[in-house]
Amino acid sequence: MTYHPKSEFMSVMMKRGFLADCTDYQGLDDALSNGVVPAYIGYDATAKSLHIGHLLNIMVLRWFQKTGHKPITLMGGGTTKVGDPSFRADERPLLDEAAINANIDGMQKVFANYLSYGDGASDAIMLNNAEWLDDLNYLSFLRDIGRHFSVNRMLSFESVKSRLDREQSLSFLEFNYMILQAYDFLEINRRYNCLLQMGGSDQWGNIVNGIDLTRRVLDHEIYGLTTPLLTTSDGKKMGKSQGGAIWLNGDMLSPYEFWQFWRNTTDADTGRFLKLYTELPVEECNRLGALEGSEINAAKIILANEVTTLLHGADAAKAAEATAREVFEKGGVGDDLPTLTLSTDDLGDGISIGQLIVRAGLAGSGKEAKRLIAENGAKLNDEPLTNPGLMIDAAALAQPIKLSAGKKRHALVQLG
RNA sequence: GGGGAGUUGGCAGAGCGGUCAAAUGCGGCGGACUGUAAAUCCGUUGGGGCAACCCACCUAGGUUCGAAUCCUAGACUCCCCA
Known part of the structure; x- marks a missing residue:
């Protein structure tokens, strides 16, 4: 892959390591060089917040907008109604429309920190695939869309094949999911002239399906681009720490x-x-990442500040850093620690x-x-707790108290 | 529609009348070592309760001195045949 991109976006993607694969480098690059291109990434509406696993793609959209193009965030409001069956271990309750819309609202708040939405040429827009999925007519869908899908080919997809090989059941619903996703691309192209779908490399098959379908139905040439599935250097999936997911919504983390x-x-x-x-700048990143020994801690602080600033703002990042310094270097209490405020009612006796x-x-x-203890x-x-039976009453909370679990996790408790 | 297999802790997966809160692995958590890193080592790991104690192996009954283990019914999942 020694392609030398003309467009700024492609160049950024390659330089910074966002690019896993692309259906047509040359074609996409040309399109990006010739004007504003709309591109979308799809998101499930199953959770109330985006988490850190989504952040990579959000950054892609941000760069996309920064380099002059139009990002589209597609919420799977319609598909979520069916319930994504890929994780069918614990049959999760199907979400109703209100819950789905609440989820979408929550996510939009996060997106708005990274993208600017509006009506301008390169302003981001938010779509919901319920817009075209809700009113689908089964028969016409089969006739117009279904005929373009070969079951033989669908069976050869890795996601399907592995399930069949392991003799795990694959419901018809799930089998159809890939068709619906392909159809999304078709509709977004038809309605919004979207030329590009991006996503994690696990979405490659779905993206390619959408491209094929659109070519067959509309005879439009469109593109796909995937980002690598990020794992940490020790091979673990990105985004878990101390047991909980790293949410992007401030009220969840x-x-x-x-x-x-x-x-x-x-x-x-x-x-x-x-x-x-x-x-x-890339050179700066390389320089910081190459620091040795404990010096690299400075790079990590910069990383934390930069990423937090994008999401929560510069003030929040500064406060977090100050608190960290207070807590870790001085063993004190920072005011940005997670705080539990109890009323006297909560406290009781x-x-x-x-x-x-x-x-x-x-x-x-x-x-636990x-x-x-x-x-x-x-x-x-900061005094080791030895008595598991210790009762805390209002008198003990006259001053806020600091609780610690291990060396790194701290919280304040105060009376309010 | 018919036949079969199964449902155990966050996950995977043993156990098949007492010694079972339940092996083992993963994951999680804590400690040591460090640099708030990684690797390694050690410990720990169902839930509720300040406690005594209580609840817990899909659900509801039953058999038994005693059930995760046996019986009955139900729910759900999967496989095969039509």
Whole structure:
């Protein structure tokens, strides 16, 4: 792959490591050089917030807009109504329309931090595939769209084949999912003249299907581009830390905790992440990522600041950094720590320390909190907690108290 | 429509009347070492409760001194045949 791109967007993608594959480098590059191109990425509407796994693609859209093009965020409002069956382990309850729309609202808030939406030529737009899926007529869909799909070919897709090989059941619904996704591309091309779909490399098959379908039905030439599936350098899936997902919505994960996630990046990933998740010049990223030993911590702080600034703003990033410095370097308390505020009603005659740890989000269950105490991992105002039966009452909360789980996770509890 | 297999902790997967809160692995958490990194090592790991104690192997009944294990019914999942 020694293609030398003309367009700024392609050049950024390649330089910064966003590019996994492209259906037609030359064709896409030409199109991008000849004017404003709309491109979309699809998102499920199943969760209330986007998480860090989505961030890579959001950055792609951001660059896309920065280099003069029109990003489209497609919400799977219609497909979500059917329920994506690919993770059918625990049959999740189907979401109703209100829940789906609430999810979409939550996500839009996040997108708005990265993209500017509006009516201008290169302003981003948000679509919902319910727009064209809701009123589909089965028979005409079969006749117009279904005839372009060869079951023989669909069976050869890796996602399908592996299921069949393992003799796992594959429902007809799930089998149809790829058709609906292809149809999305067709409709977005037809309605919004969208020329490009992007996505993770696991979406390659779906993207190609959409391209083929659009060519057959409309005779339009359109393109696909995929980003690598990111794993951390030790091979784990990106985006998990201390048990919880790294959400992008501030009310689900505080800016401080978000900042901490990036601060704790592995050495080997630092340079790569700088290129992917920040907008610092590539040379700077390379320089920072190449720092040795403990010096690379400075690079990680820059990474955390940059990424947090994009999502939550510069003030939030600064506050997170200040708090981190306070907590880790001075062993003190920063005001940006996750804070649990209790009313006197909540408190009643007193609440056990175990409950408090759970309420503060430092443990998932009372048993876990107790375990933490037993393992000497819990601290109260930096004093090791030894008594699992300790009761906290209003008097003990006259001053806010600092709870710690291990060395890295801290929270404040105050009376409010 | 008929026949068969199955449902165990976050996941994978043992157990098939007592010694089972339940092997093992993964994951998670804590500790040591460091640089708030990685690797490694050690420990820990169902839930509720301040506690005593209680609830827990799909659900509801039953048999038994005793059930995750046996019986009955139901729900769900998968496979094969039509």
